[in-house]
Amino acid sequence: MMQISESYTQKNSLFNAMNRFIGAVNNMDHTVMVPSLLRDVPLDDEDVKPVSAADAADAANDTAYFHQDADMYSSYVLLKSIRNDIEWGVLQGDERRKDKAGVAEVSRLAAEDDDLEKQFHFHLNGLHAVLSKLTSRADTLTTRYKEEIGCRN
Template identity: 35%
Template sequence: MQSAEFHRNSLPLALRSYSSAVGRMERTVLLPSLLRDVPADEEPARDLYGDYLMLKAVRSAVESGLAHPEDNGSKVPVDRALPDLEPESLLRFHLSGLFAVVSQLTRRSHRLTQKYLDIIGISN
């Protein structure tokens, strides 16, 4: 099987980077309970322990394919203009959004890992 080379802004590379960042986070964070009550940078009401659990759950869902097209449990209202777009434009729109979300989650995973290392007194 031939290995694929991905463009730096490709979705497969972004997903691979995210999975790698969460894997590093899991290998680094040996005591996740130390993250309880440590505020997250983005959301003051949330702690890093909640972020840790969320980042792991998202990676699990992405890697195992838990999101099925038949799932209608979480319908999100779609802007009326989107269905009128050509399929290629619609795909680009959704890929752009997905890429942005995966990139944001990857950055959060890196920050959480670094914060944990700071908490236990290890500088990276």
């Protein structure tokens, strides 16, 4: 009985979320043999349409993160870069990925220095959400690449 509850909580652990993302990007990297074929292929997938207002908002946020005018190649490079940052760490002086809205929220939470647990859970939930979206993006990119080259499994 104890193993069932442990496996459930382990499934939702940050470590496992990072491993799922890294695995999806590794799969994408092994599948995409010619990354240049991804150039000029739009990110929009007409086959996948959100069904609820919440899903539509999530989809809008997801594509906003990947830039509206970006192609699948840009996503491929970004996903590999994020994987490398997770595996090898981020340089201390690296300011390239700071989001102004995220910085404002971090500043607000930093003002509430007394509640470190709240700050931790805020960032942990955000990291889980981002990793889930990135994992989904890597899986979608892999599938769409296979479709582009005519390999349907």
